[in-house]
Ligand SMILES: Nc1ncnc2c1ncn2[C@@H]1O[C@H](COP(=O)(O)OP(=O)(O)OP(=O)(O)O)[C@@H](O)[C@H]1O
């Protein structure tokens with residue numbers, strides 16, 4: 209890990225260079241996979257901000273993606289709002305919904321958060337399926353125009369990869385900065401020990417709320433970017449399947465690390481693609497990977513030891529009379 | 537001197553269990569105030585009431601004359617009460633220095649936008665907490681541990697990190713819950729010196745401790761709890777000579793005699 213950190217910048221530049229050249233030299237099919245990796249890299253990263261850094265168990269991330277996607281698609285098809293603004297609006301709306309959702313979430317922990325977020329994901333999907341006037345109902349929204357920059361239409365995976373890449377780079381850059389600040393430290397302190405954090409003046413509700421909003425914002429941005437890429441969105445794209453997909457990338461790569469979820473996204477997208485010939489059975493393989501991972505390396509591939517999953521069980525609490533320190 | 541922290545008939549019940557029962561207490565500014573009592577006497581519960589982790593079932597807690605009984609922990613921290621925990625609640629996977637940095641949360645203002653843009657406020661805040669954080673670690677004698685993860689350190693060191701973190705809050709009052717637990721006699725003695733030094737610097741200190749020598753030699757006043765109730769409050773000498781305390785708290789086990797000899801020797 210030490211050496212990895214030392215050469216971090218070299219590594220990052222190298223990766224960036226590869227990502228910049230790659231779409232030019234690979235087939236359209238491979239560019240499609242690259243797009244998925246970059247898109248899900250950001251999605252997994254944004255979920256990781258919530259699950260991995262503040263310890264709020266969100267298993268319904270697709271709900272935020274859904275809101276962003278419909279916002280973007282509606283703006284793209286019915287108004288002349290420029291592409292970047294579509295993304296921002298998608299993010300803002302997802303973030304606002306996250307703010308509302310954070311209110312009932314404030315006093316809850318662990319499994320209860322999981323239930324709320326799962327319910328939220330299903331509700332957004334069902335609303336988008338049934339609000340026909342706004343969302344097109346079961347037919348979804350078709351013919352979403354591809355963005356045009358400098359006279360170039362971004363209508364192929366080779367070109368669109370740059371958009372997904374830009375989002376991922378911006379997300380990673382900003383998140384790195386936020387995490388290394390007062391705000392990020394407050395998030396991490398809540399994850400590590402919310403009671404201690406509170407007794408140092410960290411406003412639990414506030415920081416959990418902005419944490420959820422931050423993650424939801426980027427999920428919304430990704431959602432808004434998906435429409436013009438697939439040219440089409442429908443409610444069944446944003447089911448719990450997608451949520452679990454994103455979650456497993458985070459777990460595989462390592463919660464509470466910046467680069468882990470991106471690695472997770474790369475591996476899962478590559479593996480599921482490579483085993484496409486196995487059809488339905490590739491999902492079995494996928495499940496095996498996750499189970500094996502939880503078994504062998506619960507902190508994820510990149511995770512050192514500060515992941516939520518590994519931290520809780522393995523490190524024993526010490527000291528006497530510890531039964532009563534936490535309110536029931 | 538004026539009263540800083542006062543509890544009036546404070547009760548805390550857990551169902552039928554009366555963990556704290558009608559406790560009255562006055563901690564004056566500049567005190568080193570000790571709370572003693574056997575296991576399960578309600579000492580930690582009382583601290584949890586003072587720091588907002590629990591709300592009292594009845595009664596009132598006043599800090600600087602204002603009612604803080606039903607404030608949240610984060611608001612009480614803001615008013616100037618810091619605490620440590622009996623069972624050490626550090627941010628285990630953060631470094632010692634980062635632990636202390638969280639203590640500066642209230643004295644810094646950086647928001648998300650500042651962090652994203654690295655504004656002047658961000659740079660000033662980071663610089664401040666870096667230097668002040670190191671200064672506190674130096675003061676507590678933890679400078680060499682600054683970049684180690686807090687969770688891997690020995691017991692005694694972890695307790696000190698908690699104190700360092702509490703100091704970063706720049707509180708008026710510090711509540712220490714068994715700070716010497718898990719320390720050897722030498723460490724305990726240097727901790728005692730340190731606590732007295734902090735007191736000299738103007739911090740009011742309330743300390744729960746089982747180590748009699750520690751309590752008798754450092755506290756100006758002592759509150760004795762038993763089964764949630766206050767059975768005595770006074771100076772160490774008074775506590776030592778009070779037959780009621782002897783009888784009720786120490787019984788005839790000889791523990792008290794031992795403890796006294798300990799305290800003298
Ligand atoms: N959250 C809680 N729920 C139920 N009972 C509790 C709770 N917290 C404390 N108690 C009970 O209240 C009583 C007082 O506990 P407390 O921890 O305050 O004692 P203490 O004086 O700190 O003891 P020790 O010296 O062992 O630390 C105990 O009987 C304990 O079991």
Ligand SMILES: [Mg+2]
Pocket residue numbers: 529579580581622
């Ligand atoms: Mg206790």
